[in-house]
Structure formats: C-alpha cells, structure tokens
Amino acid sequence: MATAAEGAALAPVTAIALVGVLGVGAQLWAWRLNIPAIVLMLAAGFVVGPLLGLFDPARDIGPLMTPMVAIAVAIILFEGGLTLNFHSLRDAAHGVVRLVVIGAPLGWLMSALALHYGAGLSWQTSAVFGGIMIVTGPTVIAPLLRGARLSRRPAQLLQWEAILNDPIGALAAVLAFSVVQVIYASADGPAAALQLVLGIAVAGLVGAAGGWLIVQGFRRGWVPEYIKVPLLFVAVLAAFALSDAMLHESGLLAVTVMGIWIANSDLPSFVELRRFKEHATVLLVSGVFILLTASLDLSALGALTWRAVIFVALVVLVARPVTVLLSLLGTDVPWRERLLVAFTGPRGIVLVAVAGLFGERLQEIGIDDAALVGPLAFVLVSATVVLHGFTLAPMARLLGVAASERPGVLLVGGSNWATALAEALKKAEVPVLISDANHLRLRPAREVGVPTFYGDILSEAAEHNVELTQYDTVISVSDNDAYNTLVTSDLAPEFGRDNVFQIRREGSETARHALPASLGGRPFAQCATYREMAQLHARGWEFRVTGLTEEYGIAQWREDRPEARVIALIDDAGNLRFPCEESEIGTGAGLSLVHFSPAKKERQQVPPDA
Known part of the structure; x- marks a missing residue:
C-alpha cells in the first residue's frame, strides 16, 4: 500500500486497540463538536493510515481483516433488521415498497449510466459496480438521522430503504458479475443462473429459519436470560456463514431477514436485545470505517481523473434524485419529503467492502478498468458522507420536515x-x-x-x-x-x-x-x-x-x-x-x-x- 510515510509494524493487539480508540474517540469528539461522527472517523483513518503510515491494516492485522470486516457488516445489517418493525411503518409503508421494488432496479440503471458516461468505465464494470451502488448505507444513515431530528415519515423512508437495499445491492452485484463471468470466462450460463437463484432462496430460508428458532427458543424459555445475547451473536454468525457458503454475499440477505423476523415477533426481551445490539453496532461501525479508510491506497486514488468528480456529481444530482422521484411518483408522500429523500443518499461500509471485492474479481477475468472500482467507491463514500453529514439537518429545516427546531x-x-x-x-x-x-x-x-x-x-x-x-x-x-x-x-x-x-x-x-x-x-x-x-x-x-x-x-x-x-x-x-x-x-x-x-x-x- 502506498502511503505518505512508512511506520513500524504494530502488534495485532495494539492495532485493534488503536482502531477502537480512534473510532469511539471520533464519535465522542464529534458529539462534543456537534458535527457528523462519520466525517471524523473518515479523517482519523485517513490520517493514521495513508497520510502518516502509522497504521496499515493489511500489515498490522493481516489476513484477519477481511473476515473481521465481513462479520462486522453482517452484525450491523442484522441490527438494522431488528429496527424494521412493520407496525412502525404506518403511512411510510407505500413509499418504502416503491423505493425497494422500483427504486432498486431504477437506481441500478441510473448508477450504471453515471459510471459509464461520467467515470468512463466499461459497460461490464459499470453493470457490476452500479448494482453495488443501490445501497445507501444504514451505517451512515443511522448516525445522520440521530443528529438531524427528522420527522417520522422521511426518517422511516431513509432508514428502511438503506437497510433493505443493502443486501439487494450486494445480490445485484452478484447477478451482474455472474453475467460478466459467463461472457468473459466461458462459464456455464444456466449453471450460474441456477446457483444464483438457489443462493438467494437459501439465504431467505436460512434467515427465516434462524429467526423462527431464536423466537421459539426465547419465547418457550429454552434459553436462560444470560445466554440470550451470546446465542444471538452465534446465530447471526452461523446464518451468515451458511448462506455465504452457498452464494457469496448472500449472507447479508440472510442476516437481514433474520433480524426482520425477530423484530416482528413481539418478544418480551426484544428491547434489551436490541439495545445491546445497538451498542455493539456503534463500536463495529467505528471500527470498520477506521479499517477501510486506513487501508486506502494513495497510488490508486492518484489514478483517478477529473471524470471522478463528474461521476460523483451525476450520482448526487441526477441518479439519486431521478430514482427517488420516479419511485415515489403517485404516492401520498408530500413533495417536501420527496425532495429530502431524493437529495439524501450517503453511501457507507457495504459499498466500499463489496466494491473492493468485485473490483478484484473483475480484474481476475481480464477487465482492466475494474482497478478503478475501489478508489471510485471510496471517493463516492467520502463525498456523500461529508455532503449529507453537513447538509441533511439544514435541508430538513429549510423544507420544514425537521421534527423540531428546538429541543x-x-x-x-x-x-x-x-x-x-x-x-x-x-x-x-x-x-x-x-x-x-x-x-x-x-x-x-x-x-x-x-x-x-x-x-x-x-x-x-x-x-x-x-x-x-x-x-x-x-x-x-x-x-x-x-x-x-x-x-x-x-x-x-x-x-x-x-x-x-x-x-x-x-x-x-x-x-x-x-x-x-x-x-x-x-x-x-x-x-x-x-x-x-x-x-x-x-x-x-x-x-x-x-x-x-x-x-x-x-x-x-x-x-x-x-x-x-x-x-x-x-x-x-x-x-x-x-x-x-x-x-x-x-x-x-x-x-x-x-x-x-x-x-x-x-x-x-x-x-x-x-
């Protein structure tokens, strides 16, 4: 990894402790300064990693980094699923369905067009990366909503869309990659399609079965109170690993389904479980952002041209607004709330992690411009996090959809x-x-x-x-x-x-x-x-x-x-x-x-x- 300075290698325990200190410290300092925490987390990871070379996850943590990030993302999405209680949707239900059913494929198309005509990528790379760009990042949306104090409906629209579209985006990338692989690697098309369909079906079944077993065990008293949270963690890891073994990245769908199932089961101990998961998620979000930012390769960023700026502008000003406004056309969502959702689309951890993975896979089958996928993903995440982090609350007040001007x-x-x-x-x-x-x-x-x-x-x-x-x-x-x-x-x-x-x-x-x-x-x-x-x-x-x-x-x-x-x-x-x-x-x-x-x-x- 190219860095501004090369430091001595840190012991793995020291490196992991540094990640925790930087991540949680950034959240605490951001709270005191009343600024978006994610902005400080990105800055902290960039300074200790690429800028100063004090911390290199690949060097200091080694091969454990990739599975650590994967498990952290799975737990974050599971916790997100735990927040999706169907009773809480109320008047936002129609809008959420439209944003997922219509918005996901439309967002895929618009993102692919922005990548091809804006960033100058090939159609193959644009199709795969465009699928990943469906996600709007629950790891980013949750902290932004906490600080922006939106009224109920726009907050629900942004939260549900982010969590539901995260696994859908990963699966869209899998689908596009399977098609590209058939074309470039002479793979068996019907076999690849069958594996994709079976993987998605298995992911849904594994998630639903895991959620059902957890609910039955807790409700019937088969599990003592002190083991409930540890068992929940183990169940999430098991569902993620089992589904991922069938189809890569389908584990994200499995844990999301599992979380939604538990959230809608009216468990007596559900509130305590969700609070503990929320605490774990704050720590995991902090850690993953530090790890991914510190892993950035400055030489890869140097390969980007002015077209990267055009690409980000097209995504923020064209692709996202067109996707949301067309998806919500004909609904009863007020136009002020539509505008807020349309111009709020921060990307997060899943985009960077999955984009890096598929960028490497596309290069392996001979698509050279796939090397730009990782740097473009980081630029998009950084730009949208900073932009929406500082503009969401003022925009909500300007449009009159903030919960209240005063506490x-x-x-x-x-x-x-x-x-x-x-x-x-x-x-x-x-x-x-x-x-x-x-x-x-x-x-x-x-x-x-x-x-x-x-x-x-x-x-x-x-x-x-x-x-x-x-x-x-x-x-x-x-x-x-x-x-x-x-x-x-x-x-x-x-x-x-x-x-x-x-x-x-x-x-x-x-x-x-x-x-x-x-x-x-x-x-x-x-x-x-x-x-x-x-x-x-x-x-x-x-x-x-x-x-x-x-x-x-x-x-x-x-x-x-x-x-x-x-x-x-x-x-x-x-x-x-x-x-x-x-x-x-x-x-x-x-x-x-x-x-x-x-x-x-x-x-x-x-x-x-x-």
Whole structure:
C-alpha cells in the first residue's frame, strides 16, 4: 500500500486497540463538536493510515481483516433488521415498497449510466459496480438521522430503504458479475443462473429459519436470560456463514431477514436485545470505517481523473434524485419529503467492502478498468458522507420536515400543576407534550392548547403515534412514584440518563425506600415531591419565565423571590437545562429562568415575566 510515510509494524493487539480508540474517540469528539461522527472517523483513518503510515491494516492485522470486516457488516445489517418493525411503518409503508421494488432496479440503471458516461468505465464494470451502488448505507444513515431530528415519515423512508437495499445491492452485484463471468470466462450460463437463484432462496430460508428458532427458543424459555445475547451473536454468525457458503454475499440477505423476523415477533426481551445490539453496532461501525479508510491506497486514488468528480456529481444530482422521484411518483408522500429523500443518499461500509471485492474479481477475468472500482467507491463514500453529514439537518429545516427546531419536553402525568408548567414552557416557545392514561386529566391541557397523548407513554401505541425525536427531555410527574421510576428507567437508554427526570418519591431518603442509582431519573424541581408541588399550586403558586441580564442577575432575582424553585434554564439558542442545584445556574446573564413562585405583586424593578 502506498502511503505518505512508512511506520513500524504494530502488534495485532495494539492495532485493534488503536482502531477502537480512534473510532469511539471520533464519535465522542464529534458529539462534543456537534458535527457528523462519520466525517471524523473518515479523517482519523485517513490520517493514521495513508497520510502518516502509522497504521496499515493489511500489515498490522493481516489476513484477519477481511473476515473481521465481513462479520462486522453482517452484525450491523442484522441490527438494522431488528429496527424494521412493520407496525412502525404506518403511512411510510407505500413509499418504502416503491423505493425497494422500483427504486432498486431504477437506481441500478441510473448508477450504471453515471459510471459509464461520467467515470468512463466499461459497460461490464459499470453493470457490476452500479448494482453495488443501490445501497445507501444504514451505517451512515443511522448516525445522520440521530443528529438531524427528522420527522417520522422521511426518517422511516431513509432508514428502511438503506437497510433493505443493502443486501439487494450486494445480490445485484452478484447477478451482474455472474453475467460478466459467463461472457468473459466461458462459464456455464444456466449453471450460474441456477446457483444464483438457489443462493438467494437459501439465504431467505436460512434467515427465516434462524429467526423462527431464536423466537421459539426465547419465547418457550429454552434459553436462560444470560445466554440470550451470546446465542444471538452465534446465530447471526452461523446464518451468515451458511448462506455465504452457498452464494457469496448472500449472507447479508440472510442476516437481514433474520433480524426482520425477530423484530416482528413481539418478544418480551426484544428491547434489551436490541439495545445491546445497538451498542455493539456503534463500536463495529467505528471500527470498520477506521479499517477501510486506513487501508486506502494513495497510488490508486492518484489514478483517478477529473471524470471522478463528474461521476460523483451525476450520482448526487441526477441518479439519486431521478430514482427517488420516479419511485415515489403517485404516492401520498408530500413533495417536501420527496425532495429530502431524493437529495439524501450517503453511501457507507457495504459499498466500499463489496466494491473492493468485485473490483478484484473483475480484474481476475481480464477487465482492466475494474482497478478503478475501489478508489471510485471510496471517493463516492467520502463525498456523500461529508455532503449529507453537513447538509441533511439544514435541508430538513429549510423544507420544514425537521421534527423540531428546538429541543422539546415530554411531561408524563397530567395534573393541574403539570399543565401549568407545560403552558409556561409553551409560552417560552419550547415544544411540550403531556402524556397520561387518564383522559379527564388531559382536559385542562387541551383547553389551553397544550399537545397531549392519551395513553401509556410506554405502550406500543405511543411508540407508533408519538414522534419522540421532537423531545430531548422526559419529566415524569405523575402521582404514582413507582410509575415515574418505571418510565424514567425505561426511557433512559433512549434519551440519555442525564435527560430523564422525575418528581422525588415520598420517603426516598429512608433506607427502606431508597432505590439503586441505576433506577429512576434525576431530581426535578429541586427535589420536590408530587404532594409538595400540588399543595404549592393549590396555594396559588405559579410557573413563570423571567429573563436575566447583566443588570438583573441571579442574585437580584433570588432576593426578590427567596422562596421560588428554579425549574429550568433556557439560553439564547433555546437550549434547555434542568439544574438540580442553584449553584449550577451561574451568573444567569442571557438566560431565561422557568421558576415556580408564589403569586404576589412584583416589585417595580423586577422585569415582567413572559
């Protein structure tokens, strides 16, 4: 591999540790900088690999790299399949079907045309590489959706298309390669076609059978809890290996089918399984991006010409938009959402991995320009990741399909004082929703125009009808302490433990009623209980929003309202903070205080409350 500098070989254990540190470190740093993590992962792999020569996967890890990447991609696609619950599709179902059934072959054709006329590749290479380009990369889409905060339907369209088209793209490349192989290597055409059909059928059967066996074993109690996750990993590897032995790259289809089967089986332990798989996927995505970027050959990139730029432009501005817009023609998907999906098509790990494999195979049968497949794949992935990483959120806001411009608050538990808090937050232009299983308790909120959800926030109906991406914070303030603890414990992995709060439980300070730190949410309203808040509200206390300035800071505000409880802080950008202690407020300049205060005549120097 050609690099800017050649470093000493790393021990395999050191090399693998370096991959983990760079990958997870890039994700953490990107979170702090509020930029797409994939951009930093690509940059990190490029710097330590081709640029500085400190890390060469082929040299430092050796022959294990290829199977490691293959297994990682299989697990990533399986986890993606676990997210595809048919009940969650709702109004996006028709669009997803069109994007897969019509979009996949149309995208294959448009990509092949872009490769032939844009990059100047032969029709044989264009046909094979064009099949691979069907994929839009779930490993890229998932982090982008996490940061872009799209509304439900466009997010579902992008997520389902990415996961379903990944194995389809790999199989399309297999089909095109089989045809090219028959032409160039005098292979037996009918035999190759039969092997392809049998391989796809076996992949589907292996995936469905593996999913069925897992579901039956878990549901009938044949597997203890502590072995469920290890067994799931082993089952994924077995299904991938068995199917791949029948037809190369068909293992991706098998594990995707297996994940979808399990996702739609209503397993009681499904949430715990999916969360663990999500954690493993974050690590695997990080590692694979570092490995593939560090493996890049600079001399191969040097062989590219200006036509590579034309190729990327054709894919982004012509092939992808035409494919999506024609596929969704005649559906009820609004045109704003169609435009967002049409101009969002980042490519990811599967494209680079599969393109490199078939590029080598095409060269083996005598197609010289196949050497450009790998470099073109890397350029396309890099360009689309950077482009969509920085433009998806702004484009969603411009088109009006973002879930919310500002982070919102989900209040669980309808009561008079919770409604008053929601009304104050709404006046401060903070998106807010009140959820309660008692319809009558929601009536005051509806009367003042506060959005409500009637039902249990942990129910399947809430998952399908409440756009949780609009809300960054959960505050459980029902009159049932046990339910508040259940809600915050259940939603903490999804929202982050720092973003779930609950009203203090009665008697929680005693050893008899104390709970471990792993249960429940953070203290709310300066550790007030439900009874205290209800009594204060009945005595006339009100929720207000007061802006602080350099002249009127927190000290003066506290002097004017010594009894008030600070509920939240809103900065100039609209970000919310819920301080547990008053010392966390700081000077207060430029902040707006949401506080719970006695109803009394304000002094002249006190600014008017919002």
